[in-house]
Amino acid sequence: MNRLAEDVRQWAARSRERVDRAALEPQLARFGRIVQAGDGVVLVEGLPDARLDELLEIEGGVAAQAVDLGEAVIGCVLLGEAAAVTAGRRVRGSRDVIRVPVGEALLGRVVDALGRPLDGGQPLAAQSTAPVERPAPTIVDRALVDRPLATGVLVIDAAIPLGRGQRELIIGDRGTGKTAIAVDTIINQRASEVICVYAAIGQKASSVARVIEAVRRYGAPERCIFVVGEADAAPGIQWLTPYAACSMAEHFMQAGRDVLLVLDDLTKHAAVYRELSLLLRRPPGREAYPGDIFYIHSRLLERAAKLAPDRGGGSLTALPIAETQAGNLSAYIPTNLISITDGQIYLDPTLFYENQKPAIDVGRSVSRVGGKAQAAVVKPLAESLRLEYAQFLELEVFTRFGTLVDERTRRVIEHGRRIRAVFTQPQYQPLSVGEQAALLLALSERLLDEVPLERVGSFRERLRDWLAAQLPEALALDDRSQPLSDEVRTKLRQALAALAQAVAGQPAAAGG
Ligand SMILES: Nc1ncnc2c1ncn2[C@@H]1O[C@H](COP(=O)(O)OP(=O)(O)O)[C@@H](O)[C@H]1O
Ligand SMILES: [Mg+2]
Missing domain, CATH: 1.20.150.20 (ATP synthase alpha/beta chain, C-terminal domain)
Structure with missing residues (x-):
């Protein structure tokens, strides 16, 4: 009897010791569950305190972004393969927004919107990251645009000059040479120190390959980053691509460098956003786009800036591209983009067919800030x-x-x-x-x-x-x-x- 009591006492002592040694800090994980899944979006319940743009991890490894916060159910965009994501799966909140790798290691690489390599190269070593969405520099952080961004395209540099830190829209019908102008501008930076970030949104793989090939052949690819969300990537990835590219570019601007960001193109970006919004059952507005379509582009393009000297003096020049139908500049997305940017380069299909290439209609093109920055010898x-x-x-x-x-x-x-x-x-x-x-x-x-x-x-x-x-x-x-x-x-x-x-x-x- 005594022995038994002794055994019990010893066992209890050992247990207490084990419990004392164990690290039992409280670990809080927030889990929700998918109630509905399909076509690149999911509805999740049980995560009522999720943040906007929070990164969520779905059981099985697919990431998602919380974009629509309801009281009981939140709408999320999938950032990966949708096939394996079904109703009932557990979803874990990360308490962090979506981040992408930034820094020198990206130069010369082809990556997707989450910074995963698409060029068959090494994964990017763990380094600094930046959130994909960031507030734009404030007015006191900015300086006036005062240095030209040479495109190497004579008609632009002479008649519609661009400045570093400017936002200039390249707009025109399909196949009128919009991408060609952006690519020539990137190639021309072989003679400067400007870092180039090319974001391909919703494009065919063959078109993207042509661009990369041209830059590798004629330009300075070691100073370029290609961020690619092809047409067959998850809609969420396509949607995220310009923001991710902008964050990668912004990092260099904040380090005092001059950066050129090409967004090819924002019409396709708007279409992907419309698709996701309709799937999330948001109320459609004009041309079935959701009500915040203007805001998603303005908050992106506002991040282009020329920084003040005490902020390092870097710059981010944005060249968004927009595709028109039959030259219609008054469609919803083109008018939005025209009003957000500091001017537009308009490409005319008639000129293109008359073999006037680049088919820039000088009369309908304008650069509202670059004139002050035009090269002194050219001006x-x-x-x-x-x-x-x-x-x-x-x-x-x-x-x-x-x-x-x-x-x-x-x-x-x-x-x-x-x-x-x-x-x-x-x-x-x-x-x-x-x-x-x-x-x-x-x-x-x-x-x-x-x-x-x-x-x-x-x-x-x-x-x-x-x-x-x-x-x-x-x-x-x-x-x-x-x-x-x-x-x-x-x-x-x-x-x-x-x-x-x-x-x-x-x-x-x-x-x-
Ligand atoms: N300056 C130019 N000279 C000759 N061909 C051009 C020129 N600019 C564009 N092109 C050709 O026109 C076609 C369409 O150009 P692209 O830039 O792909 O158009 P978009 O991006 O507007 O759809 C391509 O085959 C391209 O090689
Ligand atoms: Mg194009």
Whole structure:
């Protein structure tokens, strides 16, 4: 009897010791359960205190984002394969918003909206992360846009110049060269220190591959990040892509760097958001888009900024792209985006079919802040160009009817045709500031007016080598150079006149 009592006493002592040693801190996990699942969204009950944009983990490993907070049921967007997600599964709240990896390790990589590699490379090592949604810099954190962002596309840099920290919409019908302009701008950054982030939203895999291939071939891919949410990715991933890309870009801006963010395109982003919203049974508004469609794009594009010097002076330039149907700029999403951005580059299908590429309609395009930041050496040369070109376009319409025109009008038209020919530019061949200044000087000095129209292209093609041999200092000009001194201007004019003569005199077969 005594032995038994002793055993019990010892057992109790051991147990108490074990209990004392065990780490029994309270661990709080919040679980809910899926009540309805389908098409990339789920409804979850039992998580009444979930936060907006909270990251949720569904039993089985798929992540979800809480986007619609009801009293009893919350609406969530799936960020992964939907097939395995069924009603009844447990859902765990993380108490954290969705985050993406940020930093140098991303440069040169192709990732999805959660930072998972898509290029077959190593997963990104654990490093710093940033939430996908962040408040935009406040007004006191910002400075005025004062440095150009050279696109290398002459018509843009001359007539619709962009500044670092600006938001410029590229808008036009399908297949009019919107992506081409963005890609050329990225390629042109091979000559600058600008970091480029390209976000592909809802695009075909083949289109994305073409873009990546072009940048790898002609640009500086080691300074680019590709964030891809293809058309067959989960709608939630597509929806998240621009925000994730923006966070990745923002990280470099906050480190004092200049960043270019291309969002290709926000029309598809709006369509994905509409699809998700309808599935979540949110009330549809105009064109069946949910009521907050304006806000989801404005809060994204507001994050583009030029930071004040005491904030590091970095910048984030955003080039959102929007696709129109039959040139309709007054549809809901295009008007929203036009009103959010600092200007738009409008691509016209008629120009495209007339082989005027890039098919930019100068009259309907505008850059509301970049003019103040235009490269100093280009600015005085480009000043009268827009007006001359507009006058020419107006006059040209008349001559289409075979009207006889006087000598002065004929000259305006011939000159205008040269401007248009110089503005025509093949893909993947961005022009440096020096080449642009030379071409604009040739135009303003009317050196091309005697060159046959079909050879103007040849003039542009031979320009680089010609200047390299005759006046290398002209090629060294960049966006920080001062306006041409009289001396350089005279020398450049002479070199250009000689080239014009050589091109005009060359045998027709060799003409461009
Ligand atoms: N400046 C250009 N010169 C020649 N071809 C061009 C030019 N810009 C675009 N293209 C061609 O036009 C087609 C459509 O361009 P893309 O940029 O894909 O259009 P979007 O993005 O508007 O749908 C592509 O085949 C592209 O190669
Ligand atoms: Mg495109």
